[in-house]
Amino acid sequence: MSTRTRERRFRDYPIEPVPFTSVEVQDAFWRPRLETHRAVTVPYTLARCEETDRVENFVRAAGAAEGVHVGTQFNDSDVFKVIEGASYALQTQANPQLEAELDRLIELIQAAQEDDGYLYTSRAIPGSTLRTDVEGLERWSHLYMSHELYNLGHLYEAAAAHLAATGKRSLLDIALKSAALVESEFGPEGRLAAPGHQEIEIGLVKLYRVTGDERLLRLAQRFLEARGQVGERELYGTYSQDHLPVVEQSEAVGHAVRAGYMYSAMADVAALAEAPGFLDAIDRIWDNVVGRKLYLTGGIGARHDQESFGEAYELPNDTAYAETCAAFANIMWNHRMFLLHGKARYLDVLERSLYNGFLSGVAMSGDRFFYVNPLSSDGRFAFNVSEGATRSPWFQVSCCPTNVVRAMPSLPGWVYAVRDDRLYVGLYVGGKARVRVGTTEVGLTQTTDYPWDGEVRLELAPEAPTEFALRLRLPGWAVGRPVPSDLYRYLDPAAGEVRLLVNGESFEAKVVGGFLDIRREWLEGDVVALTLPMPVRRVLAHDAVEADAGRVAVERGPIVYCAEAVDNGGHALGLALADSTQLTPQQEDDFLGGVVALRGGGLTLIPYYAWSHRGPGEMAVWLKRS
């Protein structure tokens, strides 16, 4: 009989993630990025919110300063997202100055909130011009484009994070006052409506987790169930995934970030509530994305037009949208799918997005960002970018930088998870963790040079000898399968030799759901050594992907590579790679922050995420195959 480890107040995901606060990252790859997040990205994005009047909008809304609303109707959300990310940073390292800064921002937000809980600076600032087709002339009158509910979703997420970080209820009280108003307007006693841009659903679930107030969970579900209800509402169409009831959807369509947030929220509601059909729908949509609409980098959203998914196999490289926000949404969704189903394949997709399509969105300096993440570039074209095809300091629509702020510190929370007497190791990231398995506290020390090396050493320290199953993810790439579909395949699909030692002895582990399952009684000091083969591998796309016809890409471990002009005689777009060319991995500690580069046949390939750190120039992931 299994023992529930923690008293849970309500039904929840069957698998429980180990929170990022219990996982200390100490490796050479992520640790510097987390430090940069804390030291650079958080203060930098806070300063940008000040300079661009995103903060000033709250001051004006409170009537404490003169002036009209500045920027877009969703600028409020950036302030909330930075507070969320800053709160995560505070949870792992105290910073009184930052905490005081958040207190100050929260006071401004509180002052801008109207007496009945309404909060939306675009409308509150006296003298601002309201447009019928943007903010709407009245409250809640143009939910398709107003982003009133979208902004609030980010407020609610920030409130939950700030409470967890500081124990202070200041932002939570603002959020709950707002949620009470939204509930009275759109709850069972109110009208049936759906936001144009999903996000409030995720935020409501977070408030529900904090308060246990089931009305908030039901409201999240109601917003989702309102979509696609012909005859009940005026529908927004495919752009906002509002063409069909969510339980009837099978294909990923429309704006990719909205979609990713919606699928994540559907997973939450499927886990926490009675929501017949939700799980089947996101299972079908996941198959559609992973089988037809996923970039090799883990990016989603093929089209600039409407920032949307394309048709099946429509995956252009130069005009790929693959927004940084969409990669993060894909990560959030796949993490939730893993927590629902316990299969490694979801973490395969998460890992692919994380190391490639997401990480390319932020420079190693932590203060330059890509909005779109194409898989080839002529070095000139760049959407939403200020100067050439390089990362930008900021954007007028700055959703991507402010998602980086909250995504980066969340990473340690994707590494481990538990279910009853199983301990899952989902990602290979060096560091220490404290995990409760059954009734036993288990210390874990993971040592690895991942993603450059496939040697992973895990030392366990249970507080008492305990039997449980340690489940180590066997990445698809290590067994000849780049993605859990036929969308991409290795030219040589042979699986490499995976080796597993327990206390120095070879161990034959069953593979369960894509995890190596090691069940035994664990003692303090037990050591598991996993070797994942990391040969250089060539990837081909499904024949139906026209953009990749006659082309080959290169991977090693979880890393997708690209050619950049600066390394290859000034060009990348015309380069050909012969099947016979030997590419040799070279660990180069002083190159691009420390990478394994691949060299051979006159070519140099670098990790895709590291491109565009040396000025604008051509870049290509898919090379001509010769």
Ligand SMILES: [Zn+2]
């Ligand atoms: Zn974005």
